[in-house]
Amino acid sequence: MKLKLVSLVALASFSVSLPQLMVLHLGQVTFKHHDHFVKLLLGCPVLEELVLENVILDCECLQSKFELNLEKLSRASIGFSYYKECMKVLFFHAVSCNVTSLFISWSADLSFDSIPDVFMNLKQLEVSWGIYYWDRLITFLHHCPQLEQLIICKDTLTSPKPQHEWNPIPDTPLEHLKFFCMKNYVGSDIELEIIGYVLKNAIMLETLKIYFAGSLPSNKVRDQIVKSLSKLPTTSKNCHVLLLA
Incomplete structure (x- = not known):
C-alpha cells in the first residue's frame, strides 16, 4: 500500500x-x-x-x-x-x-543517545547525511554487530561546516563488514579518516568502492586524493579498492 x-x-x-x-x-x-x-x-x-x-x-x-x-x-x-x-x-x-x-x-539534530537496542540482524546499512556528523555514524555502528555492507551517500549540498573540533575516530571492530562504499568523495580529512577507520577495523573487507564527487576541479586533485588513499594501512588481505568518477 x-x-x-x-x-x-x-x-x-x-x-x-x-x-x-x-x-x-x-x-x-x-x-x-x-x-x-x-x-x-x-x-x-x-x-x-x-x-x-x-x-x-x-x-x-x-x-x-x-x-x-x-x-x-x-x-x-x-x-x-x-x-x-x-x-x-x-x-x-x-x-x-x-x-x-x-x-x-x-x-x-538526530542523535543516538536514547537507542538501547542492538540491530542484531542488520546486514546492509545505507545512510545519507552530512559527512561532518561522522561521530553519530560511528555511534550507530556500535549497534550493528553483524553488518556486512555499509554505504554512505554524502550530502554535499547541505553538509554544514563543523561547529567544533572533532576527536579521532575510536577503534570499533567491524568483524563482518565485507563491502564499503562512499559516494561524493572530495578528499576531506574527515572522509579520509572514516575510510582509514574502515580499512583498519574491517578484517573481512572484500570491496572498498569510492565515487568521486563531480565537483572535483581537476584530474590533478584526484591524483592527490588517490595518493593519500594509497597510504592508508589495511587489515584485510583480500580487499579490492575501486575508485570511480
Whole structure:
C-alpha cells in the first residue's frame, strides 16, 4: 500500500486492521498525533517493508510510553527530516529486531543517545547525511554487530561546516563488514579518516568502492586524493579498492 500527500486525521476515531499488508510506503503523510501513526503500524502485524518519507506530525505524542512489535519487518527506509524526537526513538525500536536492510536519511539534530537496542540482524546499512556528523555514524555502528555492507551517500549540498573540533575516530571492530562504499568523495580529512577507520577495523573487507564527487576541479586533485588513499594501512588481505568518477 502506498499513501502520498494525504492527512490521516480520521485515525483518531477508527481502528486499523490490515492483517495481510506486507508493504507500506508513506510519502508526505500528515498525522494529527504521534499515537495515530502507532495505531496504523499496530494494525499491520505482518508488515515486511516500511518506507517513510517526510511523515509530518502536527502535535507531540499523547502518551510517553508505547510498545510496537514489527517482528516480520525486514526492510526499512526512513527519512527523518520532520520527525519529532519521540518518533525517532519509536522507529529505531521498531526496526531493531529483525530488519536486515535499512536506509536512513536524517537531519543534523538526530542523535543516538536514547537507542538501547542492538540491530542484531542488520546486514546492509545505507545512510545519507552530512559527512561532518561522522561521530553519530560511528555511534550507530556500535549497534550493528553483524553488518556486512555499509554505504554512505554524502550530502554535499547541505553538509554544514563543523561547529567544533572533532576527536579521532575510536577503534570499533567491524568483524563482518565485507563491502564499503562512499559516494561524493572530495578528499576531506574527515572522509579520509572514516575510510582509514574502515580499512583498519574491517578484517573481512572484500570491496572498498569510492565515487568521486563531480565537483572535483581537476584530474590533478584526484591524483592527490588517490595518493593519500594509497597510504592508508589495511587489515584485510583480500580487499579490492575501486575508485570511480
